[in-house]
Amino acid sequence: MAFSCSGMEGRYVNIFIPGVQKTLQLCEIKVYATTDITGANVALRGVATQSAEPASAATAPHMANDDYPLETCASVPLQDNPWWQLDLRSIYRITAVSIISIGDCCSEELNRAEVRIGLRNDNSNQRCAIISIAAGQRIYNYQCGIMEGRFVHVVLPGLHKKLTVCEVKVYGAVLENVALRGVAFQSSLRSKTTGQASRVIDGQFSTCSITEDKPGQWVTVDLLVPYNVTVIQLAFSENCCYGDEVRVDDTRCTISSSAQSLMTLDCGGIVGRYVTVIHPDIPPPLCEVEVYSTWENPQNIVPQWPPPNDYCSLASCSRDYILIHNEPKTWFEAQTYCRERYTDLATINNNHDMNRVVDKMENDFSDFWIGLYQDVINWRWSLSDEGYYGDGEAEFRNWGVSEPNNENTIQHCANIQHMGEWGDLDCDLLNYFLCFDGRDGAPETKILVETPMNWADAQRYCREHHTDLLSVRNQAENQDIQSMVPIGKLAWIGLFRDSWKWSDGSNSLFRHQWQGSLDSLGEGLNCAYVYNRKWNVRSCDTKSMFLCYYFKKRSVVTIKTDFDMNDLAIQQQILSQLEKEMKNKGISDFKISWRMSGLVSVKQEIKDNNK
Template sequence: MTFHCNQMIARYVNIVIPGVNQRLLLCEVKVFAYFTGANMALGGVAAQSSLFYPWTLPSTVIDGNTDSSYFDGSCSSTQGQENQWWRVDLLAPYDILSVEVTRRTDCCISDLNGAEVRIGNSLENNGNNNPRCGVITVTSAVTMNFNCSQMTGRYVNIFLPRVGYVQLCEVKVYATTNVTGVNVAPRGIATQSAKPASAETAPSKAIDENPQETCASVPLQDNPWWQLDLRSIYRISNVSITSDCCSENLTGAELRIGLRNNTKNQRCAIIYIADGQQQYNYNCGIMEGRFIHVVLPGLQKTLTICEVQVYGTVLENVALRGVAFQSSSILTGHEASKVIDGYPFSTCSQTEDKTSQWVMVDLLFPCNVTVIQLAYSQDCCFSSDVRVDNTSCMVIPSSSQSLVTLDCGGLVGRYVTVMHPDIPPPLCEVEVYSTWENPQNRYPQQPPPSGYCLFDSCSRDYILIRNEPKSWFEAQTYCRERFTDLATISNANDMNRVVDKMNNDFNDFWIGLYKGNLTWRWSR
């Protein structure tokens, strides 16, 4: 039976039999649809020209909440100046189908009149010189849609070319997920559930970008799987899987993506290779993950994959820009800095063999921590508490693998601490992934206690910027854009190195306290 639904837009399709004690028997349901695109703004990074209030961040406009009342906390506003703008960076160029803008309804209804929707790949004039998709004309409609005829771009701007306020409550950017970018699969490491029959069917053959001649194959076994470790966490938008020779050995397989090093990650699709078809394109919107699994459920199955392509953008490991400390050190070459050197499993830190040891990473500024990943030198029995500032993200289960991934759900903090109640094994890497940084300095940035940096290995390299007077916040922005951050002086050794850097050119310098909104805070 075929039902024409006149292009109804929906995610869920239900078959319901009304009544009591009814039985529903189904043999096949097929849903044919025109793809309306995924909202790529949810995985993007937002910015704007100014803030009316410091707590209404530009990121609230892409939080998925369409509440149009400003004081409910899901809208943002610029100041009332000339040529104000809001922008979302999609992190990669996409073929954009449409842009949906939700305006404020509790006040200032006409403020968006004349604002332009601009799309492109250039940041010239903050992205406001990119091609124009449409011009906003405010009507009684709260949400306005703009058909952008598949314009391609990474940046979407709402630009007001006059004096006024840009007040937005939600912006959605619908795009096809055929990202114009690089296939990141060859960067990863492929494995599978059983040893291949020969080198010609090794798991790496599925990421060698040669689908016409080579395929990975898992020999006959129950529930075979193939895995790709991307070695970093990505926002994954598109996965393409090719079966050039043996579609019967791929049809029915599950595509799973996530942060776990096992087949329990979220299932995004069940692969179906039709007759005459060789390629399957996956789309589940934006997903964050490190591991791609193709699992073929069933008894005595052979899994064959000729090519896997993965498109997405890597999340930045903000720990690499930080400074690490630990409670104690016993071996040269195993200092705390080894946990943020970008080499998991090859270099490790080691504390003393006693209880209540800890390792801390100072991110140098508050971040919205979504994921923390820890790499240990061995599988072990952990019960460590991982904290973001003073809030526990998670206590690691008592039985864990050497690679531990923790979902912190967006805890905001500057310090990530791994606290070991028992004698800890060597900790090889601490990776911290953040969806956004906090550029407004809403959270006090206090230095670590003086006892944290006990060794010369903790010392920092200092760069003196001459003849460029700046305010504290201007200096902080300058250093973060061009280097790492403003100087932090934690001990006498750091102080002496800064004095030496002055080279007798300056008699003194200021590094004390600054006055915040409510109290005094330490400067850096």
């Protein structure tokens, strides 16, 4: 059995069975903790295909998963929305994907390509990342949380595109097939010597169950105990059986892949003991029934990290919000909806953003989800710039004896004393604090501010006058700053513990006025919503309206001409040419408007939906 602990920090792992007169027997415990991409490249086990025939055998699909990134590449000839696909043939818990490009000469052949992972063998799977090519860089690593799937797609949206990928590496572990623990039986047996039901759970695709040659036959696997069934795979002796009905107890699963010999079904976490495959027509041999049971739903029950939006610079883009009021959804359903159609659930960075959010409310009593959710409490630094930390430096800690102790469950901010040891305190206490100044053009500086403030005010002061509260990255830095703290005093540093995270992975620490107490929340996942202009918290399973955000991209084109720009025919001709050019670049959602002032300029506004 495998469990995801979502990055919980700790030293001790405890396994216990509640109750009296119990026996606990364990054969093996394995604990994994990693920040880098490690492990086996499982892409070598998969079968690669692509959207168009290669120009030659040297650029065939399998050249991108042959483990020779410097020598071979797969290439899809010029077409609309080209893609490269990897079928892993089993269901994996995928933790990371690495993409290797051909180099600076052909960067446009991979730039802005999307990496998608899931159960479907088409381009509608969940997006893991958008590749943004950087000069001199060939390897692009993406850690997307834990995503479960069989197919990995690299898709390049747009018209008349050529896609070139030199290597795709996939890191993860195959999920356990719990059907191997069960027993199987079937409606009939064609032969007394071959085709028994047990062959569908023997772990081999070469042996098959064979029922009588007539419609309505079925095969059932008894898992012996109820499981939380998320995925089922069926292996047949030939491509077929798209019309088969597959049930977990009395609930039907959805077929995710098209008719083929290895068929994947999404069961969405149905709890049941019996898996039944019913053939409406005369069935071919059924060779294997694989059942996967996990706590992570392949359709995004656990929040995933979306791709970065650095391809849309602040100079050319603005963030906007849209309220979806006619399709109430749970928080996780809303997250999936926003990511598929826009960018993500709304992130609110400051009071200005909050005022814009309030403008989206139809009346004072509207309530809707935003992108804030409660996760595992962990310690993190106020300064979130990843480039500031070397390997392992963001995890450096120098706690004193019995620290952190979270006394009275309110000590969520870290301090340092003159001996260099750290402790945790109530963030509302007043202390000296240490700022870090790393602004461009000035040497990095550490500053002790001897005006006592609470942690939040200290953070605000450091950000306004310097860069941020101080991060301590290693023992040498800790020894350097401990002498700055006066004897008998404590000083805030930038380390704090927080359980709230934004859906898009933003490091925004902005929190608006909360309605009610956060200490009385029940068990289970809790998410934030806006009600009557204040923030509130409730179970993420509640159905509600929700707020998405997206990026609007603006471009201004100045046209100088001797023609009469007041001539409507000339205006129409220019507009037609601009529209054609936009469509040739693969942009379909745009608006063009005129502004007449001495020179004539054309302003084009694009609502950028995940491009």
